[in-house]
Amino acid sequence: xxxxxxxxxxxxxxxxxxxxxxxxxxxxxxxxxxxxxxxxxxxxxxxxxxxxxxxxxxxxxxxxxxxxxxxxxxxxxxxxxxxxxxxxxxxxxxxxxxxxxxxxxxxxxxxxxxxxxxxxxxxxxxxxxxxxxxxxxxxxxxxxxxxxxxxxxxxxxxxxxxxxxxxxxxxxxxxxxxxxxxxxxxxxxxxxxxxxxxxxxxxxxxxxxxxxxxxxxxxxxxxxxxxxxxxxxxxxxxxxxxxxxxxxxxxxxxxxxxxxxxxxxxxxxxxxxxxxxxxxxxxxxxxxxxxxxxxxxxxxxxxxxxxxxx
Amino acid sequence: xxxxxxxxxxxxxxxxxxxxxxxxxxxxxxxxxxxxxxxxxxxxxxxxxxxxxxxxxxxxxxxxxxxxxxxxxxxxxxxxxxxxxxxxxxxxxxxxxxxxxxxxxxxxxxxxxxxxxxxxxxxxxxxxxxxxxxxxxxxxxxxxxxxxxxxxxxxxxxxxxxxxxxxxxxxxxxxxxxxxxxxxxxxxxxxxxxxxxxxxxxxxxxxxxxxxxxxxxxxxxxxxxxxxxxxxxxxxxxxxxxxxxxxxxxxxxxxxxxxxxxxxxxxxxxxxxxxxxxxxxxxxxxxxxxxxxxxxxxxxxxxxxxxxxxxxxxxxxxxxxxxxxxxxxxxxxxxxxxxxxxxxxxxxxxxxxxxxxxxxxxxxxxxxxxxxxxxxxxxxxxxxxxxxxxxxxxxxxxxxxxxxxxxxxxxxxxxxxxxxxxxxxxxxxxxxx
Numbered sequence: 113x114x115x116x117x118x119x120x121x122x123x124x125x126x127x128x129x130x131x132x133x134x135x136x137x138x139x140x141x142x143x144x145x146x147x148x149x150x151x152x153x154x155x156x157x158x159x160x161x162x163x164x165x166x167x168x169x170x171x172x173x174x175x176x177x178x179x180x181x182x183x184x185x186x187x188x189x190x191x192x193x194x195x196x197x198x199x200x201x202x203x204x205x206x207x208x209x210x211x212x213x214x215x216x217x218x219x220x221x222x223x224x225x226x227x228x229x230x231x232x233x234x235x236x237x238x239x240x241x242x243x244x245x246x247x248x249x250x251x252x253x254x255x256x257x258x259x260x261x262x263x264x265x266x267x268x269x270x271x272x273x274x275x276x277x278x279x280x281x282x283x284x285x286x287x288x289x290x291x292x293x294x295x296x297x298x299x300x301x302x303x304x305x306x307x308x309x310x311x312x313x314x315x316x317x318x319x320x321x322x323x324x325x326x327x328x329x330x331x332x333x334x335x336x337x338x339x340x341x342x343x344x345x346x347x348x349x350x351x352x353x354x355x356x357x358x359x360x361x362x363x364x365x366x367x368x369x370x371x372x373x374x375x376x377x378x379x380x381x382x383x384x385x386x387x388x389x390x391x392x393x394x395x396x397x398x399x400x401x402x403x404x405x406x407x408x409x410x411x412x413x414x415x416x417x418x419x420x421x422x
Numbered sequence: 423x424x425x426x427x428x429x430x431x432x433x434x435x436x437x438x439x440x441x442x443x444x445x446x447x448x449x450x451x452x453x454x455x456x457x458x459x460x461x462x463x464x465x466x467x468x469x470x471x472x473x474x475x476x477x478x479x480x481x482x483x484x485x486x487x488x489x490x491x492x493x494x495x496x497x498x499x500x501x502x503x504x505x506x507x508x509x510x511x512x513x514x515x516x517x518x519x520x521x522x523x524x525x526x527x528x529x530x531x532x533x534x535x536x537x538x539x540x541x542x543x544x545x546x547x548x549x550x551x552x553x554x555x556x557x558x559x560x561x562x563x564x565x566x567x568x569x570x571x572x573x574x575x576x577x578x579x580x581x582x583x584x585x586x587x588x589x590x591x592x593x594x595x596x597x598x599x600x601x602x603x604x605x606x607x608x609x610x611x612x613x614x615x616x617x618x619x620x621x622x623x624x625x626x627x628x629x630x631x632x633x634x635x636x637x638x639x640x641x642x643x644x645x646x647x648x649x650x651x652x653x654x655x656x657x658x659x660x661x662x663x664x665x666x667x668x669x670x671x672x673x674x675x676x677x678x679x680x681x682x683x684x685x686x687x688x689x690x691x692x693x694x695x696x697x698x699x700x701x702x703x704x705x706x707x708x709x710x711x712x713x714x715x716x717x718x719x720x721x722x723x724x725x726x727x728x729x730x731x732x733x734x735x736x737x738x739x740x741x742x743x744x745x746x747x748x749x750x751x752x753x754x755x756x757x758x759x760x761x762x763x764x765x766x767x768x769x770x771x772x773x774x775x776x777x778x779x780x781x782x783x784x785x786x787x788x789x790x791x792x793x794x795x796x797x798x799x800x801x802x803x804x805x806x807x808x809x810x811x812x813x814x815x816x817x818x819x820x821x822x823x824x825x826x827x828x829x830x831x832x833x834x835x836x837x838x839x840x841x842x843x844x845x846x847x848x849x850x851x852x853x854x855x
Contacts, residue, residue, distance in 0.1 A: 228697045308632075
C-alpha cells in the first residue's frame with residue numbers, strides 16, 4: 113500500500129495497515145542507523161521546520177536526528193512560552209515560516225488540537241509531536257515498534273498503562289494504536305488521574321496496580337508530573353509511589369518476558385525505581401533508538417516517498 | 423412631533439398565543455401602535471403596505487441575554503451593530519449583560535447605554551451588575567440602577583461565589599420586582615476546563631468543565647431563592663441535571679425561570695472534535711443526553727425562554743488554538759432560524775410555543791412591554807417566513823463579529839421583517855418586490 117494521509121495528527125482513525133506500513137518502513141530505516149555512515153538522501157531538498165512551543169529534549173533531538181539522517185534541511189525553534197503570550201499568534205508564526213517555503217512542520221504544543229489548527233491554516237504537511245494531553249502519535253508508534261521487535265506481533269498482548277492517564281497524550285495515542293493492532297489495554301492509576309468514560313475507548317480500567325499487573329506482557333509507565341500534587345489530585349508523591357510506583361517487589365510474580373516501557377523523562381523514585389528502569393525488563397533505551405527510525409519513516413512517507421527502499 | 427407613517431400589514435397569519443390569536447388578518451399600525459387587527463377595507467391614505475401573505479405576523483421577538491460589548495470592546499460589537507444584528511434576527515428588543523468595561527454597575531453606564539440605544543433600531547434594555555465591578559464582593563446600588571432603567575441584575579460570566587452576598591442580592595432585588603439572573607457555575611469545579619467533561623474531552627485530552635459545576639451552583643441558587651422567596655432566573659441552562667433541578671423547584675412553587683440557548687439545543691460536544699474555537703462557549707456544549715433533556719425541558723415548560731447568549735469576539739481572538747480562545751459565539755442572527763429548523767421542524771416545539779419562549783415569556787420575566795399583539799399596544803412585531811430556505815453566511819452578518827459554528831448551515835424559516843414602534847427596522851432583501 114501507499115501512504116495516503118497528508119498529515120500525521122494522531123493515531124485515532126489510523127488503520128492497522130497504515131500503522132504496519134509505518135512500522136515496516138521504520139524497520140528498514142533502523143538498519144541505516146546501524147551503519148557507519150548513517151545518512152541517506154531520501155529527503156534531499158525537503159525542508160522541515162521543528163516548532164516546539166513546549167520544552168522538549170528527547171522528541172526534538174529525535175526528530176532533528178531523523179531529519180539529518182534523511183538529508184532533509186531542517187530548522188528548529190523552541191520556546192517555553194505559548195505563542196499567544198509572545199504576542200504573535202500560532203497561525204502567524206507558522207505562516208511566516210511557511211512563507212520561507214517549508215515543506216513539513218513538526219509541532220509540539222501545550223494546546224490540544226494546535227496541530228489540527230495548523231493543518232487547516234497552512235499548506236505544509238503537519239506532524240504532531242505532542243499536543244496537550246491529546247495525542248503523541250510518533251511516541252505510540254515507537255512504542256509499538258519496540259514491542260513488535262520483541263514479540264513479532266502486537267495481537268493479543270496485554271499492555272498495562274500506569275499513571276496519569278488523564279493528562280497523558282502518550283496514553284491516548286497508545287490506546288488508539290494498540291487497540292487497532294489487536295492488543296488489549298488496561299489503564300491503571302488513581303481515580304483522580306483517570307479521565308471520565310475512558311473505558312469507552314475500549315480499555316479495561318483499574319485502580320489497583322497489583323490486580324492490573326496480573327498476566328501483563330507490557331507495562332508502560334507514565335511520567336508523573338509533580339504539579340499533580342499541588343493541583344490537589346494526589347495527597348503526596350510518597351503515597352503515589354507506594355500505591356502506583358513500579359518496584360522490583362511488585363514484579364515478583366511477573367512473566368519472564370515482561371517488558372517495561374517509559375516515554376521519558378523518568379522521575380526516578382516516583383513512578384519507577386532505578387532498579388526497574390535500568391533492569392532486565394526495561395526497553396527504555398531501545399524505545400529511544402526506535403524513535404529516530406519511526407520519525408524517519410513518518411517524514412519519509414509524508415513527503416510522498418515510496419515505501420520500498422532500494 | 424411629526425406623525426409616523428401608517429403601516430398596513432396585509433393578509434398575514436397573525437399568531438399570538440398570549441392572546442389566543444391565530445387567523446389570517448390585516449394589521450393596521452398607526453402612530454406606532456396597533457390600530458386594528460382584522461379585515462382592513464380601506465387603508466389610510468399614504469399608508470405603507472407590507473404584503474404578508476404566507477408569512478407569520480407575530481409579537482416581536484425578545485432576546486433576554488446578549489452581550490453588546492459597548493462600552494469597552496467596540497471592536498467586537500457596539501450597541502448599534504448589536505441592535506442591527508438583533509433586528510436582522512427578528513428581535514425587536516434585547517437585554518444586554520453588564521460584563522462590559524466598565525461594567526454596568528453604576529447609573530452613568532446605564533445612562534450611556536440608553537443614550538447609545540436611542541440610535542439603535544431595536545429596544546435595548548440594560549441589565550445591571552449584581553456586585554460592584556462584578557467582583558462578587560459588594561452589592562451595586564440597585565435602587566439607583568433601577569431608577570436609571572435596568573430590568574434585571576446579573577454578574578453573568580461569573581457566579582457570585584459568596585452565598586451570603588447572593589442571598590442579599592435576591593432579597594434586595596425583590597424589593598424592585600426585578601429578577602436576579604444567575605450564571606451558575608462553581609468556579610472550583612470548573613477549574614481550567616475548556617469544554618464539557620465527558621467522553622469527548624477524554625478523547626481530545628482537553629480539560630473538562632463538568633456538568634456538576636453547573637448543577638452545584640443551580641442547586642444553591644434555587645435553595646436561596648426558595649429560602650428568600652425572591653425571583654431567580656437561571657441563564658443558559660446546559661445540563662440534564664439542571665433541567666431536573668428546575669423542574670422540581672417549579673413543582674414546589676419556587677419562583678424560578680430559566681433560559682436555554684439555540685446552540686445548546688442543536689449541538690453537542692461532538693462538535694468540538696473539529697477543534698474549531700467557535701464551538702467553545704461557556705457553558706460548554708454538552709452531550710446528547712443533555713441536549714435531549716434541554717429539548718424536553720423546553721417543551722414541557724421547565725425552561726421558559728430561548729436566548730442567544732450572543733457573545734461577539736474578534737477574529738484575532740478566536741482564530742487561535744482552542745485552549746487560548748475566549749468563550750462565546752454570536753447568536754442573534756441564527757437563533758430563530760435554528761429554533762424553527764431544528765425544534766419546530768424536528769417536532770419538539772409548536773410555533774405558538776416558540777413565540778412564548780422567544781417573546782411573551784422574556785417580556786414577562788423582565789417586566790417589559792411586548793409579547794402580545796393587542797389593539798392599542800406598541801407595534802413591535804416580527805414577520806416570519808416559516809418556509810424560506812436560507813444559508814447562514816457569516817460574512818453577511820450585521821454583527822461586527824463572525825464567530826459562529828453555523829456558517830454554511832442550511833436553515834428553513836427566518837425573520838423577513840422586524841417592526842419596532844410601527845417602523846420597519848429590518849427587511850430581508852428577498853422579500854422586496
